Amino acid sequence: MDKLQVALLQLPVVADKDENLTKAALGLREAAGKGARLVVLPEMWTTPYDTAVFADYAEGRTGKTATFLSNMARELEMVIVGGSIPEKDKAGRIYNTAFVFDAQGEPLAYHRKKHLFDIDIAGGQYFRESDVLTPGEESTTFETLGWTFGLGICFDVRFPDQALDMVRQGADCLIYPAAFNPSTGPLHWELLMRARAMDAQSWLLACAPARQTDGGYVSWAHSLVVNPWGTVEHDLGTGAQVRIASLYKESIETVRAQIPIRGIQA
């Protein structure tokens, strides 16, 4: 499929998990109605972004959120890149994990965030995911709809090697569910996303929660669609919304033919 219609769901995230699932269902139906074949949700969209509560919201791979995503994917016949949620394994470890379901509702891929978000900006953002989360170990790619996708989560975007791993595995499009913050967002969010699209010479989808200022973690928002030249084609701003975008294989082939760096990266 040379043209692919995708959607980003820039969801408002609240403390009530069921309310988050209800809003996601509305967004997924809207995306399907507008012709999206693949939909991306934000990082940690079922829970407040707060290390103190990740354990309370954590679920297994057959839990409520996974079942919801699988059912929605099957009903709407869409691939769902289910953002990320706190995932608890059998040993009780918690990961920041993206679940992907194919258009039949079958699990297609899982990505556990490899690089945990630990920063301490003087006078700004402090966060230590590593206090409660375990990092993943793999770079993740999956194939569907005739495309190969690479999947990272937020802070992973700061690691060019991981993006290049995904390109070596054939990625045509990198996907980052994410939630940057007001300290680093203004300077680094778009710069990093554009840089990774340019390095990879691939499409890039970054999907964040809508901006909320209710006293908790503040998402920078600004979900993005970046093309293989590094141009921002869509910037969703800060409010809640569903955005449809078209991706074309031809743009990847053109940039890779005109600026042939693939042999150097491989």
Ligand SMILES: NC(=O)CCC(=O)C(=O)O
């Ligand atoms: N959720 C995250 O990993 C946030 C990453 C971030 O804000 C950064 O500056 O990096």
